[in-house]
Amino acid sequence: MSLNLRKEPDIKYVRPGDAACPGCPEAMGLRYLGMALGDKAILVVPAGCSSVIQGIIPKNSYHFPTVNIVFAAGASTAAGLAAAYEMLGKDAVVVVWAGDGGTSDIGFASLSGAAERNDNIIYICVDNEAYMNTGIQRSSLTPYGAWTTTTWKGKREHKKDLPLIMVSHRVPYVATASVAYPHDFIAKLKKAASIRGFKYIHLHAPCPVGWKFDADKTVEVAKLAVETGMWILFEYHNGVLRISPPSRPYMNKEKRKPVREYIKLQDRFRNLRDEDLVELEKRIDETWNWYMMLEQWTSREQKTLE
Amino acid sequence: MSVLTLTGNYAVAWAVKRARVQVVAAYPITPQTTIVEKISQMVENGEMNAKLIRVESEHSALAATFGAAIGGARAFTATASHGLLYMHEVLWWTAGARVPVVMAVVTRAIGPPWNIWTDHSDIMDQRDTGWIISMAEDNQEAFDLTLQAFRITEDDDVNLPMIVGLDAFILSHTYAPVDVLEQEDVDKWLPPRKQLYVIDSENRYSMGNIAYPKDYMLMRYDIERAMERAKKIIEKVDREYGEYFGRSYGGLIECYKCSDAKYLVALMGAWAGDAKEAVDKLRENGYNVGIMRVRFIRPLAVEKILEYASGKKGVLVMDRSISFGSAGPLFIEISSVLSMNGKPPAMKGVLAGIGGVDVGYRDIMDIISKFVDEVEERGWFVKRQEWFFSHKR
Numbered sequence: 001m002s003l004n005l006r007k008e009p010d011i012k013y014v015r016p017g018d019a020a021c022p023g024c025p026e027a028m029g030l031r032y033l034g035m036a037l038g039d040k041a042i043l044v045v046p047a048g049c050s051s052v053i054q055g056i057i058p059k060n061s062y063h064f065p066t067v068n069i070v071f072a073a074g075a076s077t078a079a080g081l082a083a084a085y086e087m088l089g090k091d092a093v094v095v096v097w098a099g100d101g102g103t104s105d106i107g108f109a110s111l112s113g114a115a116e117r118n119d120n121i122i123y124i125c126v127d128n129e130a131y132m133n134t135g136i137q138r139s140s141l142t143p144y145g146a147w148t149t150t151t152w153k154g155k156r157e158h159k160k161d162l163p164l165i166m167v168s169h170r171v172p173y174v175a176t177a178s179v180a181y182p183h184d185f186i187a188k189l190k191k192a193a194s195i196r197g198f199k200y201i202h203l204h205a206p207c208p209v210g211w212k213f214d215a216d217k218t219v220e221v222a223k224l225a226v227e228t229g230m231w232i233l234f235e236y237h238n239g240v241l242r243i244s245p246p247s248r249p250y251m252n253k254e255k256r257k258p259v260r261e262y263i264k265l266q267d268r269f270r271n272l273r274d275e276d277l278v279e280l281e282k283r284i285d286e287t288w289n290w291y292m293m294l295e296q297w298t299s300r301e302q303k304t305l306e
Numbered sequence: 307m308s309v310l311t312l313t314g315n316y317a318v319a320w321a322v323k324r325a326r327v328q329v330v331a332a333y334p335i336t337p338q339t340t341i342v343e344k345i346s347q348m349v350e351n352g353e354m355n356a357k358l359i360r361v362e363s364e365h366s367a368l369a370a371t372f373g374a375a376i377g378g379a380r381a382f383t384a385t386a387s388h389g390l391l392y393m394h395e396v397l398w399w400t401a402g403a404r405v406p407v408v409m410a411v412v413t414r415a416i417g418p419p420w421n422i423w424t425d426h427s428d429i430m431d432q433r434d435t436g437w438i439i440s441m442a443e444d445n446q447e448a449f450d451l452t453l454q455a456f457r458i459t460e461d462d463d464v465n466l467p468m469i470v471g472l473d474a475f476i477l478s479h480t481y482a483p484v485d486v487l488e489q490e491d492v493d494k495w496l497p498p499r500k501q502l503y504v505i506d507s508e509n510r511y512s513m514g515n516i517a518y519p520k521d522y523m524l525m526r527y528d529i530e531r532a533m534e535r536a537k538k539i540i541e542k543v544d545r546e547y548g549e550y551f552g553r554s555y556g557g558l559i560e561c562y563k564c565s566d567a568k569y570l571v572a573l574m575g576a577w578a579g580d581a582k583e584a585v586d587k588l589r590e591n592g593y594n595v596g597i598m599r600v601r602f603i604r605p606l607a608v609e610k611i612l613e614y615a616s617g618k619k620g621v622l623v624m625d626r627s628i629s630f631g632s633a634g635p636l637f638i639e640i641s642s643v644l645s646m647n648g649k650p651p652a653m654k655g656v657l658a659g660i661g662g663v664d665v666g667y668r669d670i671m672d673i674i675s676k677f678v679d680e681v682e683e684r685g686w687f688v689k690r691q692e693w694f695f696s697h698k699r
Contacts, residue, residue, distance in 0.1 A: 040507055044373070057517040065505045067376055068514030069369065070395050076366030080331060080373025080381070083357040085506065087328040087379050092507045110369070113362030 005035065005182060011063060018061035020053040023215030025179040025205035025222065026126050027053060032182045033095065033124070034063060036189035040093045042081060043067065046074035046107055048099035049133045050126065064095075072106045074098040075114035078121040086120065093193050096123045100141035101131045104162050115169040118197040122189070125162065125200070128207035136210040143230075144283065145276040147268045148210075154271050158283055164290065166200040167236045173199040174236040179206070180222035181246050184233060188244075191237070204231045212267030221265055229256040229284045232291055240302050241294045251292055259284065312484045314445045314477030318410045318470065319344035320486045321452035322382050323354045325408075325496060329374035329381045331359035333367045335389040336422045337474040338412040342384060364389035368396040368409070375405045376513065378504040380456065383407070386474065387414035390428045394435070400467045401436025401529065403513050404502050406459035407467040410452060413441075413575065413626075414474045415661045423662020424474035426575065427627035430603070430635040436529045438468040438536055439604040441574040443560075445482040448472045450553055451601075453487075456496060457543045463535040465502040473576040474662070487551060495550050533605045540602060556599075558607035561614050563589070564596030569678050570615060570651075572640050573624040574600040577665055581624070584670035593678055600636065611643045620652035620681040622674060626659045633690040641688070650688075652681045658694040669696060 013034025014020075020027040026049055033041060043064040045051055051068055055061045069077045074096040082094045103111055103125035111123060130148050131137040138148040140160040147154055166174045172195050177185035185203065192199035206221040208214065213221055225231035226246055233244035243251060250256045259281055263269040272280075312320065318341050322330065330349075332342040348354040359374075361367045367383045374381040385393065390411055400407050411432075415425035429439060438458065442448040448470065455468040472478060505511050517525065541557035548554025562582055564570055571581055578599045585595050598614050598621075600607070615621050621644060625634025632638060637655030644650045654677050659665040673694055681687070 039510075042505065042507060051514075052516060054512065054515040057515055057521055060512040060515055062512060063510075064512075065507065065510045066512040066515070067373070067505055068512075069372075070399055072365055073369035073396060076331075076361060076369035077373035079359055079361075079366075080329060080370035080375070081377040081505075082373075083329045083331075083359055083370070084374040084377030084379035084381070087357050087374075088377070090378070090506050090508075109362055110366045113366055116362075117360065119359070 013063040015061045015063060017055065018053050019055045021209050021215070023208040023218045024053070025128065025207060025218050026050055028179045028218070029126055029185070029203050029205060030062070030097070032185050033189060036186040037093050037095070037193055040091065041095050042092050044069060044074055044078040044081065044094065044096045046096070046098045046102040047071040047133070048102050049128070050097050050099070052133060071102055072110055074102055074107050074110065075121070075123055076110040078123070079114050079117070079119040082120045094121045096121060098123070098125055099133070100125060100127045100129060100139045104140045104160055112169065115166060115171050115198045115200065118171065120196055120198070122192045122199045122201065125202045126205045127202060128205045128210060129159070130210050132207050132210045144280055145269055145272045147271060154276065161287065163202045167241065171200060172197040172237070176202045176204065176231070176233050178204040178222050178226055178231060178233060180219045180226065181233065184244055184246055188235065210268070213265050217265060221262070224257065224262040224265065226250070227257045228259050228262040229288060230259065230262055232287065234291060240298045241291070242299070243291060243295055251288070253285065253288070307485050308488055309483050309485050311481050312445060313340065313479050313481055314442070314448045314472045315340040315412065315479065316344050317445045317449040317484045318384065318452050318472070319348065320484070321449045323348055324487060324489060324492045325380065325453055325456045327356055327382045328379040329357050329359065329371070330383065331361050331367045331370035331374065332383050333361050333364045333385070333389060335364070335386050337414060337478045338384045338386040338389070338410070340478070341410055364392040365396060368393040368400065371407055372396060372400045372403070372405060375407045375501070376403065376505050378499065378501070378506065380499040381407055382409070384410035384412070386412040387416055387428045391416065391431065394432070397432055397435040397437055402525070404465045404529070405467065406465055406501050408452065408455040408459060409467065409469050411469050411471045412474050412478045413471050421661045422474065424476055424576070425626055425659070425661050429469065429471045430627050432469065433604055433635070436466060437604065438466055438602065439471065440469065440602045441471040441600070442477065443576060443578045443599065445477055445484050446553070447555060448477060449484050449486060450547065453492065453496065454543050454547055458536065458539055460500045461539045462500070464532055464539050466529065466532050466536060471575065476576040491551070537605050537607065555601060558602045558605070559610045559614065560599040560601055562597040562599060564598055564614055566594070567596030568594040568618060569620045569622065570596050570598045570618050571622045571624060571674055572598040572600060572636065574603065574636060575626065577659060577670070580665065580667040581670050583667040584674060587667070588671055588674055593675055595674055595678065603636070603639065606639055606643070608643050611640060612647060615644055615651060616647065618651045620677060622677045623653070623655045624673070625655060625657050628657055628660065637690065652686045652688065654689045654692060656692050656694050658696070663696045665696060669694070
């Protein structure tokens with residue numbers, strides 16, 4: 001799908017003067033969201049960085065109608081909004097914009113509930129891989145070996161494979177995206193908006209403050225995550241999982257850049273030992289195998305059905 | 307008039323149907339469950355045009371109800387006990403957002419140990435949240451209050467959410483005749499959904515981002531002023547409902563035989579029925595007592611309490627829950643008001659019926675007569691706590 005960003009609406013969905021840190025991937029992602037969905041998007045924001053980026057009452061830097069809500073209630077509040085709009089015949093796309101904590105940890109039950117009920121919403125997890133808003137504490141989406149203020153010597157557990165858990169809910173649409181690939185993200189958002197039922201998009205969002213890299217390197221780091229295979233872009237729709245074009249070259253392990261290139265830009269991995277790197281690499285291969293197997297298997301299933 | 311024999315829970319479900327609620331989100335918990343079961347049945351049978359969200363928790367139940375309400379729909383939920391505690395933070399959020407929502411709370415004790423019987427600990431725990439909080443005495447009142455709650459919460463002067471409380475089992479699962487009114491009459495009385503603001507793609511508002519302390523405090527002040535205005539609206543709605551349908555309850559407080567009484571008993575909920583019987587019997591025995599039935603714990607009817615208790619010799623407060631380390635919450639509330647009086651009456655707080663301990667009219671007769679005898683004998687006193695563990699008869 002070809003997409004010209006210049007042809008997308010010129011409205012600024014995150015207005016100048018927002019309270020985001022320099023190099024913030026969330027503000028970037030929100031702009032792409034505005035480009036993709038325009039004025040139809042209604043934001044539900046559970047507690048997190050995106051609650052703060054809006055700025056201070058009575059002003060708000062978001063051009064989206066926005067419902068802020070308590071930490072664990074992103075998906076459930078959105079489900080209520082979507083139900084109201086359906087009953088009242090209002091045209092809108094309800095979008096949850098939540099962090100990894102609000103999605104994978106405290107908000108997980110309500111996310112899973114909304115997915116199982118197939119509530120008509122788009123749920124976006126903006127994954128900066130830790131509790132950044134409270135000052136960089138580990139989450140279940142923090143990768144193995146990463147320093148946080150609650151894992152001073154590096155996290156000992158791996159990142160939860162949340163996108164795959166969402167695929168297991170067999171909802172109409174699941175995708176992963178990255179702030180370094182706006183075309184891919186916008187195309188996925190547009191596709192999600194055209195589908196009725198529950199849609200989940202997991203947006204990889206490197207945080208300069210929490211990952212400890214220079215604020216001008218957000219896109220570079222995000223891109224390296226894909227190029228090293230640490231983050232896999234895929235789409236799951238109509239029961240078929242397919243690796244997305246930006247990630248397809250890396251199905252071939254030889255083409256992946258060494259993980260070290262990704263790690264070395266981020267000071268959060270400063271205590272990573274050689275054996276930790278091996279552990280990370282092992283995990284990357286494992287994850288790729290899972291996803292490639294799923295692509296093969298689901299597309300074959302689909303053909304058999306046809 | 308359209309009288310059916312209904313449990314308290316079914317009466318609530320009927321009121322929800324009559325109010326043409328558009329979105330219901332709820333999670334089962336004893337003894338609330340039959341409300342949402344009944345509503346599910348009504349929706350699935352096509353008797354009720356609403357969307358039901360069968361959520362995975364109470365936290366989500368109120369969040370979804372709040373979401374639907376802020377999106378412009380008339381929304382309802384129901385819960386009890388631990389469910390109410392689990393949704394506690396969303397209660398604050400809903401009131402803070404000034405979004406009208408109606409919730410039935412079938413009052414039930416809190417564990418441990420597990421206990422499914424009535425107790426007011428759950429509902430009393432919500433007094434600070436900014437919700438209007440009421441308690442019904444019988445099934446008919448549960449129906450009427452639920453219907454009135456939509457008028458009250460959606461009033462331009464209010465825009466606050468409201469709880470309709472009813473005691474577990476004593477009302478929730480006990481059948482009694484209930485006038486569920488005719489739909490066309492209710493439609494004439496209850497206007498379509500109104501609210502302060504709606505958020506959708508046309509109404510491009512934002513709710514709840516960070517506020518500096520001064521603005522935050524002003525918003526808190528606004529909620530308090532709305533609570534104050536709600537007192538008048540509650541009285542008005544009760545009066546108008548009476549003119550329209552023939553049933554009024556006295557607004558914030560029902561005064562039963564209290565104008566000529568020397569002693570008053572203050573309480574809330576279903577056992578007020580037993581208390582009324584006790585008062586009737588005691589009056590035959592020369593005890594000059596009346597009842598101040600608190601229908602709304604929030605907003606608290608400060609002026610009415612002062613007025614009704616003025617010149618009384620003693621006020622007895624009966625609580626079905628305790629604020630550990632202090633006293634029964636209703637006693638705390640009532641005594642704080644009565645101490646504004648230059649010459650407060652004698653006061654006693656009795657803790658009874660906790661965790662569903664059965665308290666009958668004869669128990670209440672004993673509790674009241676003991677208090678009256680004590681005051682007559684000793685003169686003025688204040689006793690914050692006296693535990694009544696029920697009689698074996």
